[in-house]
Amino acid sequence: xxxxxxxxxxxxxxxxxxxxxxxxxxxxxxxxxxxxxxxxxxxxxxxxxxxxxxxxxxxxxxxxxxxxxxxxxxxxxxxxxxxxxxxxxxxxxxxxxxxxxxxxxxxxxxxxxxxxxxxxxxxxxxxxxxxxxxxxxxxxxxxxxxxxxxxxxxxxxxxxxxxxxxxxxxxxxxxxxxxxxxxxxxxxxxxxxxxxxxxxxxxxxxxxxxxxxxxxxxxxxxxxxxxxxxxxxxxxxxxxxxxxxxxxxxxxxxxxxxxxxxxxxxxxxxxxxxxxxxxxxxxxxxxxxxxxxxxxxxxxxxxxxxxxxxxxxxxxxxxxxxx
Numbered sequence: 001x002x003x004x005x006x007x008x009x010x011x012x013x014x015x016x017x018x019x020x021x022x023x024x025x026x027x028x029x030x031x032x033x034x035x036x037x038x039x040x041x042x043x044x045x046x047x048x049x050x051x052x053x054x055x056x057x058x059x060x061x062x063x064x065x066x067x068x069x070x071x072x073x074x075x076x077x078x079x080x081x082x083x084x085x086x087x088x089x090x091x092x093x094x095x096x097x098x099x100x101x102x103x104x105x106x107x108x109x110x111x112x113x114x115x116x117x118x119x120x121x122x123x124x125x126x127x128x129x130x131x132x133x134x135x136x137x138x139x140x141x142x143x144x145x146x147x148x149x150x151x152x153x154x155x156x157x158x159x160x161x162x163x164x165x166x167x168x169x170x171x172x173x174x175x176x177x178x179x180x181x182x183x184x185x186x187x188x189x190x191x192x193x194x195x196x197x198x199x200x201x202x203x204x205x206x207x208x209x210x211x212x213x214x215x216x217x218x219x220x221x222x223x224x225x226x227x228x229x230x231x232x233x234x235x236x237x238x239x240x241x242x243x244x245x246x247x248x249x250x251x252x253x254x255x256x257x258x259x260x261x262x263x264x265x266x267x268x269x270x271x272x273x274x275x276x277x278x279x280x281x282x283x284x285x286x287x288x289x290x291x292x293x294x295x296x297x298x299x300x301x302x303x304x305x306x307x308x309x310x311x312x313x314x315x316x317x318x319x320x321x322x323x
Contacts, residue, residue, distance in 0.1 A: 013147040020144035020156035021163050027140050034137045035121050036171050044091030046072035051105050053154040054097040061165030068169050069178035077105035090117045099157045101129020110134050200287050201280035203320045204301050204310030215268045222267040231313050235300045236271045241307040245271035277302045284322045
């Protein structure tokens with residue numbers, strides 16, 4: 001079977017939905033601004049509603065709002081009529097999605113929302129629908145052609161609603177000054193959360209895993225520590241545990257070139273004194289940036305008294321998902 005009909009259909013659907021999105025641009029005006037202003041002034045949450053396919057879109061919009069600094073959650077209109085309306089308070093604001101603006105389950109709730117005193121923002125096909133007429137702010141998605149050849153399955157209309165919801169969420173994000181760090185706080189399990197919230201202290205080697213020798217240790221004994229700890233380096237400290245320098249694989253290669261005696265040469269004669277260090281509370285992402293800029297594979301971690309408290313290398317960054 002030729003794939004050509006499938007490709008032609010896919011391209012037609014995409015073009016149709018692109019036209020629906022393009023048609024949104026001239027509708028972004030005073031109602032959109034009013035919706036943003038109302039939500040920014042809201043001391044409660046944004047309660048997003050929708051039935052059927054609009055309900056799926058509404059649920060996604062609620063999730064996007066919540067993850068970008070606007071507290072929000074989805075309530076099913078049908079369930080709202082049977083007790084879930086108790087989730088909504090006067091401090092909240094309702095965003096109701098209905099392509100036709102005539103969804104019975106949502107219209108049933110309008111008088112109750114008015115009695116509660118909860119502001120209502122609608123997202124419908126036209127300003128003339130019943131829902132739009134009763135809303136405090138009415139946003140429209142336009143009367144575009146559905147990509148479904150039967151004109152029945154919500155396609156272009158749901159795409160336009162989703163895009164309008166994204167536009168609302170991002171406009172609010174920028175108005176709030178929402179940052180990547182704020183985003184990470186609501187996504188601690190994701191890659192971004194790990195990159196922005198994980199600290200050096202959480203991934204560094206410490207205690208018995210820490211490669212450290214005192215000044216006066218011979219090169220031979222220092223190499224035993226480097227090998228045992230497996231980080232390709234060791235910190236060199238004084239009697240108080242303060243960092244004097246770092247001995248790495250690179251220092252070893254340079255020592256071998258000079259034909260140094262392994263059994264008698266003290267490690268401080270070969271170590272790198274001006275070593276790069278980080279603090280335990282530093283973000284792991286910042287430590288990674290330092291390693292990349294200075295082209296080094298490991299770092300010694302020191303406290304405020306320059307006492308060695310940890311060590312980490314690029315493999316630790318990889319295991320933690322920071323890279």
